[in-house]
Amino acid sequence: MKEYASDAIRNIALVGHQGSGKSSLVEALLFNSGAINRLGKIEEQNTVSDWEEEEKERGLSLSTSLIPIEWNEHKINVLDAPGFTDFQGEMKNAIRVADSVVVVVDAVQGVEVGTELVWEYARVFQQPIIVVINKVDRENASFQRTLEDLRTSFEEYKFIPITVPIGEQADFKGVANVLTKKAYYGIGEKREDLPADMAEEVDEAHVALVEAAAEADDAYIEKYFEQGELTFEEVRDGMRKASRSHELKTVPVFVTSGTANIGTIPLMEALLVYASAPTVRRVGITPRGGGELDYLMPPQSDEKPLAAYVFKTTTDKYVGTLNYFRIFSGTISADSRNINATKQEEERFNSLFVLRGKEQIPVTRLHAGDIGVVAKLTHTTTGDTFADKKTDFEIMKPDFPAPLYSVALTPRTQQDSAKLGTTLNSLCEADPTLRWRQDPDTKEIVLEGMGSIHIDVTINRAAALGVGIDMHMPRVPYRETVSKERESTYRHKKQSGGAGQFGEVSLRVLPNDEEAFAYETKIFGGAISQQFLPSIEKGIRQVLETGVIAGFPVVHVKVEVFDGKEHPVDSKDIAFQIAGREAFKDAFMNAGPTLLEPIMNVRVTVPESMMGDIMGDLNQRRGRVQGMDSVGNKSIITAQVPLAEMMRYGNDLRSMTGGRGLYTMEFSNYERVPAHMLDDIVAQHREQVEA
Missing domain, CATH: 3.30.70.240 (Alpha-Beta Plaits)
Incomplete structure (x- = not known):
């Protein structure tokens, strides 16, 4: 793969609800560019972007694939992100490092929850949006219905069709370009005259396109008001400005069928025009260690200090760790040394490459704006920043959603148990929406993720790394407490030859809403020596951890020790620990115990x-x-x-x-x-x- 300068690079996040046809659309773009000679299909398990075995089996994208497409002396880095909501962390990071967001919408289903989710992420990261209405060749598909659904769902945005379908459903055979007023049939690049019956529809869409282009530039809108028209180049330039600005909320709309490879050539041509160039990106940064948000202002270039963000980490049993990074400014070369500004560690980049699905393509240098992969770094994980030695900032990380689904884990063997913690740390560092912990209340190892498939995929990845894990439903972390006040007396007496043990404790247990546990002594007359009072508390605290009725921690109780007895010879620490513990249990059981x-x-x-x-x-x-x-x-x-x-x-x-x-x-x-x-x-x- 040749070396591409910053102005010849386009980075797009290809996102949308699951099943909208993103992976099939990527196949068409690759085929058109000549990177592949045959269109892969989901059902045949041979698409470039869904290359993991589990993705093939499920027919579902499970992680973001990097797909560089070389086209017309440009490189389009397509980040094909999963649409399944369990993997929204992958989707969010893909949007973070792209320069434009291409939202794929199913022409049958219209706007779905996943569509709204990615739209919100694009808004948060101030990314311009391009819409592709896909699957127009399917039964019950409707371009106009889907367009109206978009306008209803996102009222503050202007949706401007750039291409419209020639026919629909089984009759979908090409697209009409609203700007050029030419038709593209099938998969060819040849422009032909419009069908006569579409002239009125295209003219109407052309007027909306010209108006949107005029609104993007004061000079254009003044000319449009005065003369009522703009030149072809002015419309193209105005629409380019509109589509690259998130503030104008102008969304170019394209129509395609990824599986039939219809409408994809105009889309590829348009991405070079309407998708933002990486040089104009404003990059959010924060001081290392935390602080106020600041920005690296455009234009970004090779000459500026290095600023690169690691947006994805994977671990392979044979290849090792792979770190995917986006360079916002500066350059990175093979056999270079770069500073991980997050960890304050120097990393050696022995080899540098780009991935096309699972295919590794070696490169010697990557410029500002490009996306690459480096293997076998020691300290780097997802969310880290590469920078120069004097840099004191980190690139702003996304706020990831909290996990929603949890399982309790049990390692299958002693060997699995020894490797479990290290493996879980590695997987959770790679995926910010994963967490694991030792639950102190239930004494279980708990893994938390976004859903059942997310967790299943994680367990399978652990198995691929040589760690066998069984899952089961985690226990709910209840708490035990009391609802009444009760008293109890317990005498511990042990005589078995030699030194004996003796301790008697009288105490009351009562509800305590102000704090988790309170211990108080109200002993008068020296019934129990001062030295044994901490022993009683120690015995009670042993019960607080293990619970009385169901094995859960005890909270919101107060204990008052008001009487007891001791022996001048046999009383000792252990005796009063036991007496305090058992008196507390007995009083607790009679004090209206509840959860x-x-x-x-x-x-x-x-x-x-x-x-x-x-x-x-x-x-x-x-x-x-x-x-x-x-x-x-x-x-x-x-x-x-x-x-x-x-x-x-x-x-x-x-x-x-x-x-x-x-x-x-x-x-x-x-x-x-x-x-x-x-x-x-x-x-x-x-x-x-x-x-």
């Missing part, structure tokens, strides 16, 4: 027509609906729901909404478990202990 459960703040986004079903389902989950709102044709429901009812909500929501529902969840507070559920939870715990 507290975690309550989550839940926000569910679904099509408006499904709102009733979702609210009914939340009510069945003991949820309390806090509010409802509408944005476009979507409903947003906020509710408080017990975590125990939300453990597999992602799967259920996907089933109820056909994949069109989306939700977020965060911890709110603890509340008492309903009395009718308490016995079942305690019984389940006892079964687990016996097992």
